[in-house]
Amino acid sequence: MKLNLKYFAEVKSELAKVVWPKKSEVIKLTLVVLIITIIVGAYVGALDIIFAKLLKFIIET
Template identity: 45%
Template sequence: MSRAATAKRENPVIRYFRETRAELRKITWPTREEAIRLTLIVLGVTAFMAALLGAIDYVFAALFRLIVG
């Protein structure tokens, strides 16, 4: 048998965490300023979309009231 086949297998849970840690080290993390700026963009887009969907809902509710009566 080959040496690789007879070698003790590594615990899959330990291997998972070791590989996850290695992948996290490869990440280029944003600076604090970038994180704040991107967070504000997300909050702004979310607020805009909430207002837009609220307006559309209001229009459809008004149309429904006109039709139903």
């Protein structure tokens, strides 16, 4: 039991040392991730459509 208390005390002291990001920084980086995700998703979706049409063309000829 004593080991568990020591562990949590150490966790608490380590968390006190963490430099947490500001709210504005979190929002900005979240928007960057969302934008990149949308761009990559659109790119992959476009490739899927192109390859599906190409495969359909190859199969039908």
